[in-house]
Amino acid sequence: MTAAALRPARLGPRDVVRVGAVGLRTRPMRAFLSALGIAIGIAAMVAVVGVSASSRADLDRALAALGTNLLTVAPGSTLTGERARLPVESEAMVARIAPVREVSAVGLLEDAKVYRTSRIPETDTNGIAAYATRTDLRAATGAALRSGTWLNGATASFPATVLGSTAARRLGIGHAGPDVQVLIGRTLFTVVGVLDPAPLAPELDSAALVGWPVAQARLGFDGHPTTIYTRSRDASVEQVREVLGATANPEAPNEVAVSRPSDALAARKAAGEAFTGLLLGLGAVALLVGGVGVANTMVISVLERRAEIGLRRSLGATRSQIRTQFLAESLLLSLLGGAGGALLGTLVTAVYALYQGWPVVIPAWAVAGGMAATLVIGAVAGLYPAVRASRLSPTEALSAA
Amino acid sequence: MIALRDVTKEYAGGVRALAGVSLHVEPGELVAIVGPSGSGKSTMLNVLGTLDRPTSGTVHIAGHDVGRLPDAKLSALRAHQIGFVFQQFHLAQGTKAIDNVADGLLYTGLGPGARRRRAAQALERVGLGHRMGHEAHELSGGERQRVAIARAVAGDPALLLADEPTGALDSASGDGVMALLRGLHEAGTTVVIITHDREIAASLPRQVRMRDGLITDDSAAAVPS
Ligand SMILES: Nc1ncnc2c1ncn2[C@@H]1O[C@H](COP(=O)(O)OP(=O)(O)OP(=O)(O)O)[C@@H](O)[C@H]1O
Ligand SMILES: [Mg+2]
Numbered sequence: 001m002t003a004a005a006l007r008p009a010r011l012g013p014r015d016v017v018r019v020g021a022v023g024l025r026t027r028p029m030r031a032f033l034s035a036l037g038i039a040i041g042i043a044a045m046v047a048v049v050g051v052s053a054s055s056r057a058d059l060d061r062a063l064a065a066l067g068t069n070l071l072t073v074a075p076g077s078t079l080t081g082e083r084a085r086l087p088v089e090s091e092a093m094v095a096r097i098a099p100v101r102e103v104s105a106v107g108l109l110e111d112a113k114v115y116r117t118s119r120i121p122e123t124d125t126n127g128i129a130a131y132a133t134r135t136d137l138r139a140a141t142g143a144a145l146r147s148g149t150w151l152n153g154a155t156a157s158f159p160a161t162v163l164g165s166t167a168a169r170r171l172g173i174g175h176a177g178p179d180v181q182v183l184i185g186r187t188l189f190t191v192v193g194v195l196d197p198a199p200l201a202p203e204l205d206s207a208a209l210v211g212w213p214v215a216q217a218r219l220g221f222d223g224h225p226t227t228i229y230t231r232s233r234d235a236s237v238e239q240v241r242e243v244l245g246a247t248a249n250p251e252a253p254n255e256v257a258v259s260r261p262s263d264a265l266a267a268r269k270a271a272g273e274a275f276t277g278l279l280l281g282l283g284a285v286a287l288l289v290g291g292v293g294v295a296n297t298m299v300i301s302v303l304e305r306r307a308e309i310g311l312r313r314s315l316g317a318t319r320s321q322i323r324t325q326f327l328a329e330s331l332l333l334s335l336l337g338g339a340g341g342a343l344l345g346t347l348v349t350a351v352y353a354l355y356q357g358w359p360v361v362i363p364a365w366a367v368a369g370g371m372a373a374t375l376v377i378g379a380v381a382g383l384y385p386a387v388r389a390s391r392l393s394p395t396e397a398l399s400a401a
Numbered sequence: 402m403i404a405l406r407d408v409t410k411e412y413a414g415g416v417r418a419l420a421g422v423s424l425h426v427e428p429g430e431l432v433a434i435v436g437p438s439g440s441g442k443s444t445m446l447n448v449l450g451t452l453d454r455p456t457s458g459t460v461h462i463a464g465h466d467v468g469r470l471p472d473a474k475l476s477a478l479r480a481h482q483i484g485f486v487f488q489q490f491h492l493a494q495g496t497k498a499i500d501n502v503a504d505g506l507l508y509t510g511l512g513p514g515a516r517r518r519r520a521a522q523a524l525e526r527v528g529l530g531h532r533m534g535h536e537a538h539e540l541s542g543g544e545r546q547r548v549a550i551a552r553a554v555a556g557d558p559a560l561l562l563a564d565e566p567t568g569a570l571d572s573a574s575g576d577g578v579m580a581l582l583r584g585l586h587e588a589g590t591t592v593v594i595i596t597h598d599r600e601i602a603a604s605l606p607r608q609v610r611m612r613d614g615l616i617t618d619d620s621a622a623a624v625p626s
Contacts, residue, residue: 006465006474009510026495311491314452316480316508318473394452398487
């Protein structure tokens with residue numbers, strides 16, 4: 001046999017995994033605990049990304065259902081800082097803008113307090129506001145009825161009211177009915193309907209809505225709208241927005257506040273995203289700590305298994321095969337942690353999203369990125385111990401036992 | 402099979418474990434190495450087994466100049482040509498006897514099926530065919546050493562090196578282990594055994610006596626073969 005014929009055998013991938021798993025098999029508790037560190041980090045990151053993606057999916061779904069073409073017009077403030085008013089005819093003028101398809105309005109009844117019974121003292125305000133309401137408001141805002149009926153041409157002239165969801169809860173009213181009444185101003189109004197929460201018009205949630213005519217007749221309403229709701233063709237929303245102020249109040253276009261509620265909704269979610277970034281950072285720190293745990297486990301593992309290393313060397317393992325073994329062990333450890341963490345994070349996301357009534361969305365990039373980070377951490381954590389193991393002299397390693 | 406020439410080994414701190422050793426062992430020999438504790442027996446065996454490199458001098462094993470081989474080739478030489486038996490057995494805990502032996506063949510390039518087959522054969526050969534599924538802690542000391550021998554010989558090495566293989570065993574178990582090693586020798590394997598047991602040493606065809614890192618007596622030198 002010549003020197004050239006000596007060639008170390010290559011280990012197949014299956015053998016590499018098997019040899020790499022020796023440490024995990026013989027010390028399962030330690031393997032579990034150090035993988036747990038990684039798992040917590042990955043789970044935190046996947047859950048943070050998953051929850052925020054699910055909530056965004058929910059918003060997208062909601063916006064798709066609600067539409068993003070709702071614009072509202074409200075009085076701003078005058079140059080002297082007083083509260084401005086919209087002209088009585090502003091609603092009709094807005095309706096004349098060509099791409100505007102629907103217009104509706106409410107007028108706040110500042111002096112009309114809302115109570116369940118007359119026995120409650122008037123000073124006890126409960127945050128419920130009464131509004132004079134056009135009968136087409138529901139179509140314009142997309143507010144859905146939870147119970148009862150909406151105002152119509154007939155009930156708009158009678159003491160009948162539709163309550164927003166929060167208002168109904170505060171008044172202790174579960175559902176509408178002919179014998180359910182609330183006191184608005186000094187008049188008893190029959191609750192004919194209760195609304196679901198209206199995401200695009202949250203001011204309606206704590207409102208008691210009454211018909212325009214009855215408000216004028218019984219509650220001293222002056223006919224000035226306080227919010228005009230418009231729906232336009234989707235493509236023309238920006239265009240409408242630009243002319244809306246001047247159309248609603250041609251004499252003082254600066255005293256008009258125009259807004260797009262769907263933007264506000266999206267912005268509120270975006271504000272939550274900064275928080276998501278922070279949580280993601282915390283997850284990354286947890287992951288890093290997990291990586292340190294794996295490195296620690298690997299260093300101890302190499303120290304404890306010197307005899308095994310010596311034996312393997314005596315059986316013909318090359319330095320690089322020893323290195324590969326411990327690197328594989330470290331990768332397996334962190335991969336186990338990563339897979340467990342991804343599973344856990346997915347579970348947490350699913351439970352939380354389902355609890356919130358959101359669609360469950362776990363971005364593939366988050367899971368893939370988590371696994372990639374895991375691999376990198378496993379490699380980095382295992383590198384130094386693996387090199388140390390491979391540099392051990394076989395005789396020293398054997399005599400360690 | 403083995404040719405050491407003027408081999409010295411110095412450890413850090415100036416300990417001269419081998420002080421110029423020359424030794425020839427022909428293929429198929431059965432050699433006992435004896436000597437007081439600290440005389441350099443284990444050091445020499447490690448050099449023979451290519452686990453350690455000498456400070457100076459040359460080592461030829463199975464025709465290879467060990468000093469000129471890189472780590473990967475030395476490892477291949479160990480995998481294919483050299484088997485080791487240690488006083489402390491070095492069996493993997495929580496692993497069945499057959500897997501201990503089969504894993505010993507991991508670095509020979511055999512597939513998993515062939516490794517298991519050979520492991521089973523080797524265990525039969527050491528008389529442990531009925532203990533294949535037992536883990537190390539379920540075996541007696543003598544049985545453990547026989548598993549270790551099975552692991553050392555499963556790959557059919559030309560050279561078997563044993564450092565006090567009976568050192569941790571009672572005399573009956575030790576006799577069993579020695580019988581096995583003699584059998585391997587009869588089958589053609591070159592066997593070198595370090596032993597403290599005078600009786601065992603005397604029963605082997607050749608004795609090499611060491612003291613203070615030197616070979617003081619070699620029975621083959623008196624009766625050259
Ligand atoms: N790694 C080491 N570093 C420093 N000195 C060592 C090392 N290994 C062995 N020695 C020294 O080298 C000398 C020879 O040791 P060796 O182990 O070869 O003796 P031995 O003949 O096998 O002894 P024993 O019969 O007790 O096993 C001793 O003096 C020992 O202290
Ligand atoms: Mg010794």
